Amino acid sequence: MKNNSRKYGVTLLKGTFLLVLLGAFHALFSLDILAQADNEAHLFTSKPPKELTSPEASVGNIIVNVSGKLALCSHGERGNIVLDVQGGIEPYTYRWNNNETTKNREGLLSGTYTVYIKDSRGTEHAERIVIQPPFPLIIEMADIIHGTCENNNLGSAKINVKIGRGEPYKVEWSHGLTNKMEAWNLPAGDYSVTVYDVFNCSTSLSFRITSESEPIDISENILDSGCGEDQKGSIQLDISGGQAPFTYKWSNGQITKDIFNLTAGEYTVNVQDSKGCTLRKSFVVNQKSTSEPLRLELLEVIHPGCHGGNEGAIEVAIIGGQPPFQVNWSDGVEDVLKRENLKAGVYTLFVKDDFGCTVSQEVVIQESEKLKARIDNTLDINCATGEVKGSAWVLISGGESPYSIKWNTGEIGLETNFFSSGFLSVEITDANGCKTTEEVDVIFPGSTPLSRLDFSYRKLEFHLDSDVFTNDPVQFESKIGDEFITWDWDFGDGTTSVERSPVHTFENSGLFDVKLTAYNIFGCATVEVNSIQVDAQTELLVMPNAFSPNGDGLNDKFVPVMKGISSFEMNIFNHWGEHIYGEAGLEINGWDGFFKGSLLPQGNYVYKVTYTLPDGEIINKTGGVALIR
Numbered sequence: 001m002k003n004n005s006r007k008y009g010v011t012l013l014k015g016t017f018l019l020v021l022l023g024a025f026h027a028l029f030s031l032d033i034l035a036q037a038d039n040e041a042h043l044f045t046s047k048p049p050k051e052l053t054s055p056e057a058s059v060g061n062i063i064v065n066v067s068g069k070l071a072l073c074s075h076g077e078r079g080n081i082v083l084d085v086q087g088g089i090e091p092y093t094y095r096w097n098n099n100e101t102t103k104n105r106e107g108l109l110s111g112t113y114t115v116y117i118k119d120s121r122g123t124e125h126a127e128r129i130v131i132q133p134p135f136p137l138i139i140e141m142a143d144i145i146h147g148t149c150e151n152n153n154l155g156s157a158k159i160n161v162k163i164g165r166g167e168p169y170k171v172e173w174s175h176g177l178t179n180k181m182e183a184w185n186l187p188a189g190d191y192s193v194t195v196y197d198v199f200n201c202s203t204s205l206s207f208r209i210t211s212e213s214e215p216i217d218i219s220e221n222i223l224d225s226g227c228g229e230d231q232k233g234s235i236q237l238d239i240s241g242g243q244a245p246f247t248y249k250w251s252n253g254q255i256t257k258d259i260f261n262l263t264a265g266e267y268t269v270n271v272q273d274s275k276g277c278t279l280r281k282s283f284v285v286n287q288k289s290t291s292e293p294l295r296l297e298l299l300e301v302i303h304p305g306c307h308g309g310n311e312g313a314i315e316v317a318i319i320g321g322q323p324p325f326q327v328n329w330s331d332g333v334e335d336v337l338k339r340e341n342l343k344a345g346v347y348t349l350f351v352k353d354d355f356g357c358t359v360s361q362e363v364v365i366q367e368s369e370k371l372k373a374r375i376d377n378t379l380d381i382n383c384a385t386g387e388v389k390g391s392a393w394v395l396i397s398g399g400e401s402p403y404s405i406k407w408n409t410g411e412i413g414l415e416t417n418f419f420s421s422g423f424l425s426v427e428i429t430d431a432n433g434c435k436t437t438e439e440v441d442v443i444f445p446g447s448t449p450l451s452r453l454d455f456s457y458r459k460l461e462f463h464l465d466s467d468v469f470t471n472d473p474v475q476f477e478s479k480i481g482d483e484f485i486t487w488d489w490d491f492g493d494g495t496t497s498v499e500r501s502p503v504h505t506f507e508n509s510g511l512f513d514v515k516l517t518a519y520n521i522f523g524c525a526t527v528e529v530n531s532i533q534v535d536a537q538t539e540l541l542v543m544p545n546a547f548s549p550n551g552d553g554l555n556d557k558f559v560p561v562m563k564g565i566s567s568f569e570m571n572i573f574n575h576w577g578e579h580i581y582g583e584a585g586l587e588i589n590g591w592d593g594f595f596k597g598s599l600l601p602q603g604n605y606v607y608k609v610t611y612t613l614p615d616g617e618i619i620n621k622t623g624g625v626a627l628i629r
Contacts, residue, residue, distance in 0.1 A: 062088040062117060062125040071132035072110050073201035079131040080106040081113065088119030110134070137203045138163040139195050146210045147188055149277030155186035155209035159193055170196040216242035216271055216279040225264050226288040227357030232261040233285040242273035263287075287357065294321030294353050296361040304344060306434035307370035307398070312342035314349075314363050321353035344368075371399030373428045373438040377418075379445070383524035390418040390444055399430030408439075420444050445522075452481030453528045455516050460503055469537045469564065470509050471614065476516075477501050484518035484526070509536040537614045539564040543607065546626040549593035558625055559590030560609065567612040572605055572625075580605075593627050602629040 068082040082104050085092055094103050097114040105113065110133035118124045140162045147154035159181055161169060170179060174192040177183050183193075188211040194204040217240045225233030236258040239246055248257050251268040259267070264287035272278045287293075302313040315338040318325055327335050330348040339347065344367035352358045377392035393415045396403055407416040408425045418424060425439035459466065460473035468474055478501050480487060489497040491504050492512035506512065516528045540563035547558045562568055565586065572581035572591050580595040593599050608622045 062086075062092075062119060062123060064117065064125060064127045066127065066129050068104070069131075070129065071199035071201070072134045073199070074134050077134070078106070079108040079110070080104070081108065081129055081131075083115070083117075083127075085117060088123050088125075089121050091120055093118045132199060134201070135165050135197075136163050137161070137165070137195065137197050137201055139193075139203055139205050141205060141207060143182075144207060144209075146212065147186070148212050148275060149215070155188065156182065156184045157186065157191065157193075157207055157209070158182040159195070159205065161195060164195075165197045165199070168198065172196075213243060213273075213275060213277060214241045216240075216246075216273060216277060218269075218271060218279060218281050220281075220283055222283055222285060224286040224288055225262055227264075227353070227355045232263065234258065234260040234262060235267060235283050235285065237269070237271075239271065242271075242277055242279075243275045245274055247272050288355065292320030294351070294355075294357045294359050295319045296349065296351060296359050298361060298363065301363060301365070303366045304342075304368055305400075305432035307368045308343070309368070309434075310341050310343045312340075312344065312365040314339040314342065314347060314365070316349055316361055316363075318351055321351075321357060321359075322355045324354060326350075326352040368400075368432075368434070369398035371428060371430055371434045371436045372397045373426060373436055375424060375426060375438055375440040377424070377440065377442050379522060381522040381524060383522070388445055388522075390442060392416050392418060392424050392440070392442065394426050394428070394438065396428055399428070399434050399436075400432050402431055404429040418442055418444065452479070453484070453516065453518050453526045454479040455514075455528060455530065457514070457530070457532060468506070468532060468534050470506055470534055471537060472534075473503050473505050474532070475501070475503050476514070478516060480516075480518055483520045485521055487516060487518040490515040490517070506532075506534040509534050537564050539613050541565060541609070541611060541619075541621070543609070543621075543623055544625065545623075546628055547591075547593070548628040549599065550629060557590035557592050558607075558627075559588065562586065562611070564614060565611045566614055569610045571608050573608070574600075574605055575603070599629075600627060602627055 063086045065084040065086075066081065067084070068080045069077075070079060070081070072079055083094075085103075092103075094101055095116045095118075096102075096105065108131050110131045112128060112130050114126060114128045116124055116126050138161075139159050141157065142160040143156075143158040145154075145156045159171075171181060172178055172194045173180075173183050175183070175186070183191075186209045188209050190206065190208050192204055192206040194202050196202045219238045219240075221236045221238075223234045237248075239257070246257075248255055249270045249272075250259055251266075252259070252262075262285045264285050266282055266284050268280065268282040270278055270280050297317045297319050298314075299317055300313065300315040302311065304311045317337065318327075327337060328350045329336075329339070330346075330350075333339065337349075342365050344365045347363045347365065349361045349363070350358065351360070374395045375392055376395065377390060380389045380391060381387070394405060396405075404412075405414060406412055406427045408423075409416045409418065411417075416424070416426075421442060421444040423439050423441055425437060427435060427437045429435050455476055455478040457474050457476045459468060460475045476489065478487070480500065487498070487500070489499075489502055489504075491497070491506070491514050493506055493508065495504070497504065510533075512532050512534060514530050514532055517525050518528075519525050540561065542561040544555075544558060544560070547555050549556050558572075560568075560570065567584075568586055568588065569584040570582070570588065570591075571579060573579055580600070581591045583589065583591070604624050604626050606622065607625055608620070610618065610620050612618050
């Protein structure tokens with residue numbers, strides 16, 4: 001260990017001196033590159049070459065992607081630049097900062113290169129590309145631990161990057177480990193490790209893991225086993241190497257060096273010496289038998305023809321082995337190799353020969369798919385004449401085609417007709433003679449009911465004016481009989497509805513035919529059509545100029561005439577400006593000439609009204625009205 005310490009000390013001294021020289025070289029070279037770049041030092045990047053492409057630029061619709069060897073690993077290497085130009089209008093012309101006119105460049109030193117690309121219409125794009133200078137990559141062995149056993153993975157090694165461009169580094173060990181600075185569980189042997197920097201420049205280091213003791217070695221003597229209890233096998237071991245005493249652990253749980261009374265199979269032992277070194281080894285104990293091993297041959301399997309039948313059969317032959325044989329089936333049957341009258345299921349045959357060797361055979365008797373039938377039916381109705389005809393058909397699954405089909409109506413085939421209510425039945429026989437029957441209760445109508453359909457309409461909001469105007473919500477009220485199951489409305493203006501009593505607004509004026517169509521359970525339709533006149537919205541406000549509240553029933557109140565107005569408010573003032581009456585709404589009572597319970601004297605009064613047009617415009621209007629007594 002002292003020799004190793006001195007060796008690493010010398011290496012450290014040499015490495016320190018080399019680090020100083022390389023640092024000085026890198027500083028001078030970086031100054032030269034910075035002078036070439038002229039304030040473009042930000043273009044140097046730690047990304048690997050495969051990512052060192054310029055961003056897609058769109059200057060004058062020209063897009064440039066840069067690839068190639070854009071970093072040097074040593075001063076003897078040369079870089080190259082490959083351009084992929086898209087956009088603009090071809091052909092392109094190229095001019096580099098050294099006046100070369102080729103598209104791609106080769107044999108390049110590190111530095112910054114600028115290319116000017118011009119398309120056929122004169123659009124020019126400038127692209128600057130940096131070829132990174134070489135930078136030293138030096139790794140060192142930080143620690144190494146040798147194994148104590150030749151055949152145990154107890155060694156380890158750890159490396160450091162002494163000089164490099166910085167993280168991330170890619171690490172590849174010769175035994176397959178990647179991207180780890182430390183490797184564990186290394187058996188004795190020769191190894192190497194290679195480190196790559198971000199520009200795929202690499203350096204390697206070789207080392208050896210040694211062991212401190214002679215490896216364990218095992219030789220064996222194996223006695224094969226027969227199948228019977230009195231013909232067991234054994235494994236006896238001879239151990240060399242390692243450091244005694246040894247311990248043993250077998251896969252069958254035994255802990256002795258030699259094991260006995262073994263059946264045929266594979267056995268594994270772990271041997272460990274006093275220093276903790278281990279060796280694992282496997283052995284195979286074969287089975288003694290006759291010239292031909294015992295096996296079974298499946299001669300015939302017959303499956304039942306009909307679902308739930310017992311026509312299945314199995315026949316098996318014994319090949320090889322040592323007679324006499326013991327024959328047992330999983331369902332308790334003994335000493336037969338041919339079975340008949342079997343239902344569907346799983347049957348397993350067990351055979352044992354005179355050596356005690358056993359074999360088994362599992363046989364599956366498959367259940368035939370059950371023959372099934374389903375009857376569907378429908379009614380064909382002539383809506384014009386009321387004539388009804390029933391049709392029924394059968395859907396068959398399972399069994400084996402072709403099928404024989406017989407209806408209780410006397411017809412054969414997949415379909416039949418019926419003309420009254422009752423039970424329809426069908427009998428199906430498949431190609432294997434399997435049968436099934438199916439029946440259904442069909443309903444045949446005596447007669448189609450009379451259709452009852454009508455509808456009316458009104459304005460949704462109560463108003464003395466019953467005329468319908470555009471944008472007025474209209475309530476349609478239907479009278480639909482119970483025999484109808486569905487219906488739809490057509491309002492004649494291109495819109496429809498499926499509600500029973502819908503509310504509809506007409507956006508345009510005109511005469512519209514509103515149609516209500518209802519369908520009964522047989523698909524027959526009944527139609528009811530009513531016409532509705534829709535007038536355009538026109539506002540009208542007429543204010544009387546006089547009224548005579550004398551109780552004669554003529555012109556007793558001051559009431560304006562309104563039409564097409566969405567809101568209304570009226571206030572009355574005397575000639576001193578005193579408010580004497582107010583009312584709002586579209587259905588007003590009008591002013592009867594009274595104020596505080598007394599009829600006012602004859603004279604002129606002022607009214608002020610505020611109302612809203614259908615388009616939302618608010619109108620204020622004032623005027624005079626004469627009260628005549």
